[in-house]
Amino acid sequence: MDxxxxxxxxxxxxxxxxxxxxxxxxxxxxxxxxxxxxxxxAQLESLQLRFEEYQQEVASHFNTTANLxxxxxxxxQDIQEHLGQAAVELAPDEMTRQRLLAALDQxxxxxxxxxxxxxxxxxxxPRDYADKTPDGPGTLSEEFxxxxx
Numbered sequence: 001m002d003x004x005x006x007x008x009x010x011x012x013x014x015x016x017x018x019x020x021x022x023x024x025x026x027x028x029x030x031x032x033x034x035x036x037x038x039x040x041x042a043q044l045e046s047l048q049l050r051f052e053e054y055q056q057e058v059a060s061h062f063n064t065t066a067n068l069x070x071x072x073x074x075x076x077q078d079i080q081e082h083l084g085q086a087a088v089e090l091a092p093d094e095m096t097r098q099r100l101l102a103a104l105d106q107x108x109x110x111x112x113x114x115x116x117x118x119x120x121x122x123x124x125x126p127r128d129y130a131d132k133t134p135d136g137p138g139t140l141s142e143e144f145x146x147x148x149x
Contacts, residue, residue: 080104 084104091097137143 084101087097087100087104091100
């Protein structure tokens with residue numbers, strides 16, 4: 001019976017050790033898994049916050065750019081008005097005044113769609129021959145450039 005008693009004692013000790021280890025693992029498992037989940041959640045919230053800040057910076061940038069462009073347009077208009085007034089006040093005669101005002105009107109806010117001429121309408125095909133005299137041979141003639149003696 002000693003062997004069976006020893007066997008029963010070993011089984012009881014193994015069960016007790018297993019029970020204690022199970023309790024310890026059950027208490028530590030939520031802490032270990034919860035720690036990584038909260039870390040991932042913190043990273044996600046950090047990224048979300050950075051993204052929202054970036055969106056605000058982009059919106060602020062475009063608002064500032066729009067304001068600066070608007071101010072630039074107003075300054076350009078003020079310069080045009082100043083030059084127009086100066087042309088009227090400082091021109092020595094009516095003819096000079098009219099030419100200055102016409103030049104200002106011509107340079108103010110060009111409408112590029114109307115002023116650009118099609119490039120291909122003014123181009124000519126390349127000439128592969130030199131100009132010739134009316135009664136002389138052309139470049140492709142066999143006698144071109146040959147001097148007879």
